[in-house]
Amino acid sequence: MIVRLALRNLLRNRWRSVLTSGGVALAVAMMIWTVSFLDGWMGAMVRGSTALDSLQVQIERADYVEEPVIYRSFAMTPQGLERLQGEAGVEAVSARVRLFGLLGDEQRSQVAQILGVDPQLEAQATPVEEAVVQGRWLSEQDIVDGPGEVVLGDRLARQLKAEVGDELVVFLEAADGSLGNDVFEVVGVVRTGTTIIDRQAAYVHLERARYLGALEGQVHEVVIGAADLSQAPALAQRLSPVIEEIVNDQEMAVRPWQEVLPSIAEMVELTGSSNAVMYLIIYLVASLGIMNTQRMSALERRREFGVLMAIGVSPRRLFWIVVLETVVLGVMGALLGVLLGAGLSLYHASAGLDLSIFSPQTSFSYMGVSFDERIYTAVELRTIVEPAVVMVVVSLLCGLWPATQSARVAIAPAISGRS
Amino acid sequence: MSDSAAGEDAPLIEVRDLERIYHQGEVEVRALRGINLKVERGEFTALAGPSGSGKTTLLNMIGCLDDPSSGEVRIEGERVSGMSRTQAAEYRLGHIGFVFQAYNLIPVLTAWENAEFVLLMQGVSREERHAILDPLFERVGLAEYKDRKPHEMSGGQQQRVAVVRALGSRPRIVLADEPTANLDSATSASLLDLMLELNRERGVTFVFSTHDEMVIERARRVIRLDSGRVVADERDEGA
Ligand SMILES: Nc1ncnc2c1ncn2[C@@H]1O[C@H](COP(=O)(O)OP(=O)(O)O)[C@@H](O)[C@H]1O
Ligand SMILES: [Mg+2]
Secondary structure (H helix, E strand, O other), rough: OHHHHHHHHHOHHHHHHHHHHHHHHHHHHHHHHHHHHHHHHHHHHHHHHHOOOOEEEEEEEEHHHHHOOOOOEEEOHHHHHHHHHOOOOEEEEEEEEEEEEEOOOOEEEEEEEEEEOOOHHHHHHHOOHHEEEEEEEOOOOOOOOOEEEEEHHHHHHHHHHHOOEEEEEEEEEOOOOOOOEEEEEEEEEOOOOOOOHHHHEEEHHHHHHHHHHOOOOOOOOEEEOOOOOOHHHHHHHHHHHHHHHHHHOOOEEEHHHHHHHHHHHHHHHHHHHHHHHHHHHHHHHHHHHHHHHHHHHHOOOOOHHHHHOOOOOOHHHHHHHHHHHHHHHHHHHHHHHHHHHHHHHHHHHHHHHHHHHOOOOOHHHHHHEEEEEEEOOOHHHHHHHHHHHHHHHHHHHHHHHHHHHHHHHHHHHHHOOOO | OHHHHHHHOOOOEEEEEEEEEEEEEEEEEEEEEEEEEOOOOEEEEEEEEEOOOOOOHHHHHHOOOOOOEEEEEEOOOOOOOOOOOHHHHHHHHHEHHHHHHOOOOOOOOOHHHHHHHHHOOOOOHHHHHHHHHHHHHOOOOOOOOOOOOHHOOOOOHHHHHHHHHHHHHHOOOEEEOOOOOOHHHHHHHHHHHHHHHHHHOOOOOOEEEOOOHHHHHOOEEEEEOOOOEEEEEEEEEOO
């Protein structure tokens, strides 16, 4: 009966109820959409900045993290990699030798990072193969005789004025202190959008790089691809003992992307706190609306409340009648907001949001990562449920004050219409 | 034990030296200036007096809707003045039915729901609610109007629903503050007749206020108020 009373009272002032719950719905929808947009954007940023280089978890020797010196490598066998690949949460694994050397021809040369990779594993773990803009990705088998294959970052290629088919020479100091040199033929050029790769990377076959750097059986890093970005620290923790078993002669560092790229992690955290501020602002406005509505309707119904109490409704019961009414208003608004917000977010999750309306460029670059013009919202259950639940709680709180006022109404003057 | 024994002997309503002073800023309004009266079970009593004489104030005190400035009200020997709001609400729910001048009914509830509301709060079962209310609706001639909202009924019909609601809670006392004030004289007469008949049939005590002489004629006891004092207390010997 009390619920019926609440519903009927809300229906009585249809317009006001619609307006108020509409406002609530708008707030909830805004919150859902904004959070999923920011989640989507942050996700894209983290994905983008970790996709090619560090990936989500990076394994190196602890002292290599301090200073990346060529001889601070560790032994890694295909069996070891397979073992890592088999761990839960690991999607892809790639082992690399990373050599810093001089790359060029008679006319010009550039400092480059020679990345010795297993072409197949690297292409599985990173989108490097899709980033090829000229030529092709490394072939599965290296040519043993003659020049090796190299795939260059596009800016590096431009600076070297190197094209597919050109030959380049590498010089570097090998792990044993000797001078390593080799000849490579450019088979492809990649444009990844990750600045460091595009400017410096020269992908070659792993064995060739090992030979060049006098690093038989060694690697500098193993990178791990994981689906769940936020779970990377937990994954790193789980992998730590595994890697200790595989590499038992070195002190190893297993770092999630949050540690490898602290500025990006900070950015994500900052977004989280800006969400909280938004909650505060949007919900404050909404709650003022609810409070005002309920206060007004409570004032208008003083006489009715007086009669209710006269016929035996206790002040406490009247209090809950008013609170319930407010909560019903909030719940209706929240449900509507969920429909609206989730609908729009889901649409933008599949269709993407065209950001080129804000900027004339077709793609933009942010923190060393370039995005294409579409951002896809990331819709999670939590993103939808949380704003709705918070709103229901807020509406309950908003009902408390008008309800308290109503329960305190002096019965006799209320009934006789005296104020 | 002794209390209930006292309750049996005590008058149904006993008002002692009742005063009520309203403070309106600097101004003191002495609405009741020492009222003493007793109402016995089954009486049909009118509080008569000009507007401003204190009828509403007195009924509010008896109905535990407001507290006196001094003096007290006892119902069945039990002091009902000075209870907490919650206690008073509980007391009213169990003992007193109200009919007000207007706006008696909750506008969003149907006639039936309005009457049922009190019984729901009393925790009366569905069957019992029907057993109590169906005959009452029948009795007041509104059996066909149960599903109407207040605004779909005439003023007289609304007041009759209020009477049903008041009697439905099976109270000791029904207090009615100018129940006919908004009705034309024919409707007033029939409402009064109805109340009088229910008073006879059910033995429920009615105390109502009015300033309408036609209504006063129908009462078996008339207590006249003026300026917050009882100026006359007449019983119709014939009844
Ligand atoms: N809440 C109040 N505040 C101030 N004065 C009041 C209040 N209620 C009643 N009065 C005054 O008390 C006197 C008695 O009022 P009331 O009991 O309503 O008389 P009646 O019902 O006989 O017309 C009047 O002078 C009225 O103005
Ligand atoms: Mg009055």
